[in-house]
Amino acid sequence: MNDVRRSALLALALLCAQSAVAHVQKGEAAGLLTGFMHPISGFDHVLAMVAVGLWGAQLGAPAIWVLPVAFPLVMASGGMLGFIGVPLPGVEYGIAASAILLGAAVLVELRPPLVVAAVLVGVFAIFHGYAHGTELPAGQNALLFSMGFVVATGCLHAVGIAIGTVHRWTWGRRLVRAAGAGVCAGGLYFMWNAF
Amino acid sequence: MRCRRWCRTGAFVGISFFALSANAHLTSTGMGPLYDGLMHFLTSPEDLVPALGLALLCGLRGPRYGRAVLFALPCAWLLGSFAGLGAAPVVGSGAVSAVWFLLVGGMVAADAKLSLRASVALAVLLGLYHGFLNGTGAGRSASAAITVVGLVSAVFVLFALAAAFAVQLQQHWARIAIRVIGSWIAASGLLLLGWAIRSG
Numbered sequence: 001m002n003d004v005r006r007s008a009l010l011a012l013a014l015l016c017a018q019s020a021v022a023h024v025q026k027g028e029a030a031g032l033l034t035g036f037m038h039p040i041s042g043f044d045h046v047l048a049m050v051a052v053g054l055w056g057a058q059l060g061a062p063a064i065w066v067l068p069v070a071f072p073l074v075m076a077s078g079g080m081l082g083f084i085g086v087p088l089p090g091v092e093y094g095i096a097a098s099a100i101l102l103g104a105a106v107l108v109e110l111r112p113p114l115v116v117a118a119v120l121v122g123v124f125a126i127f128h129g130y131a132h133g134t135e136l137p138a139g140q141n142a143l144l145f146s147m148g149f150v151v152a153t154g155c156l157h158a159v160g161i162a163i164g165t166v167h168r169w170t171w172g173r174r175l176v177r178a179a180g181a182g183v184c185a186g187g188l189y190f191m192w193n194a195f
Numbered sequence: 196m197r198c199r200r201w202c203r204t205g206a207f208v209g210i211s212f213f214a215l216s217a218n219a220h221l222t223s224t225g226m227g228p229l230y231d232g233l234m235h236f237l238t239s240p241e242d243l244v245p246a247l248g249l250a251l252l253c254g255l256r257g258p259r260y261g262r263a264v265l266f267a268l269p270c271a272w273l274l275g276s277f278a279g280l281g282a283a284p285v286v287g288s289g290a291v292s293a294v295w296f297l298l299v300g301g302m303v304a305a306d307a308k309l310s311l312r313a314s315v316a317l318a319v320l321l322g323l324y325h326g327f328l329n330g331t332g333a334g335r336s337a338s339a340a341i342t343v344v345g346l347v348s349a350v351f352v353l354f355a356l357a358a359a360f361a362v363q364l365q366q367h368w369a370r371i372a373i374r375v376i377g378s379w380i381a382a383s384g385l386l387l388l389g390w391a392i393r394s395g
Contacts, residue, residue: 065368065371065374065375068375068378069304069371069374069375069378070378072375072378072379072381072382073304073378073381073382073385075382076381076382076383076384076385076386077385079385079386079389080385080386080388080389080392081389082389083386083389083390083392083393084389084392084393085393133386133389142386142387142390143240143241143292143383143386143387143390144240146382146383146386146387146390147240147244147379147383150379150382150383150386151379154375154379
């Protein structure tokens with residue numbers, strides 16, 4: 001157990017390490033960092049990704065691990081659509097709606113069947129992935145950018161799950177529901193700005 | 196006692212005066228072909244990530260799989276590299292790299308119950324393909340073979356460390372975390388495929 005904790009801490013420290021930027025001939029270092037910062041720099045992305053983790057923690061097993069395993073793959077599908085230029089209207093509305101609906105699901109402790117939860121999260125994942133795919137900065141290494149934003153998204157899920165583990169206590173349930181309300185309110189703000 | 200201390204100090208000072216140049220700034224000499232090969236593997240995600248994914252997959256399957264592939268992968272990589280040394284330089288296809296990411300990452304995410312033979316076969320295919328590409332890019336100089344040795348050494352060490360890490364994980368949540376990493380690898384492969392399509 002101690003070995004696992006040490007390994008996990010080491011992995012976390014490595015993920016947070018700053019780039020040495022030693023060789024940036026083609027923007028490789030910048031590509032990975034840029035991709036990693038992309039979901040984090042957008043508060044709409046942060047809210048929705050944390051909400052996925054919170055909802056997964058509320059739903060418990062197997063949703064708590066099915067959602068973080070499936071989400072990156074579906075998000076990558078959306079990213080692929082963005083890369084190849086397939087038009088997808090209303091991306092910003094979709095992202096704002098994801099925060100509203102996921103936040104509301106956490107607030108009311110909605111417990112749909114796993115398939116329904118996975119489909120709902122999957123639909124939103126496409127919008128988020130599409131936004132990342134279309135916003136690849138010029139001159140960046142596409143593979144490293146992709147790896148960066150996939151890893152960052154997974155880390156945000158992990159943050160949501162970690163917060164959601166307090167769900168086992170009564171005060172924790174209230175805290176998680178309050179967090180859902182906050183996510184929902186943030187989503188409404190972004191929806192307002194999108195119009 | 197004091198005499199011994201003075202002798203040691205004198206020896207230290209004497210050796211310091213005869214120290215050779217450290218050649219710390221190796222802008223002209225480089226680190227040498229062995230380290231060039233080693234660093235090439237560690238800084239090439241197209242090579243590193245599928246090997247890492249395979250290591251995690253074998254680790255999830257157990258020590259038998261890890262032990263078998265630990266030698267199969269580097270040997271195949273070495274064979275492929277030496278085969279590539281005599282060939283004209285070939286640029287790897289983004290689409291094929293994406294397929295490797297999807298295949299290996301998908302199997303890790305699904306915790307696929309591959310047989311031992313299938314695991315070894317996959318490792319041999321992976322090693323031969325990537326090794327051949329590395330070999331064609333290593334050049335035709337005498338140091339190219341040393342570069343290949345450095346590269347294959349890095350493959351061996353990375354695989355050993357990653358597979359050993361995955362094998363010793365007993366907790367359910369830890370194995371889930373490995374599968375999540377697999378989904379990240381597969382997701383990156385999907386995106387790379389999209390980029391390959393866009394680039395034509």
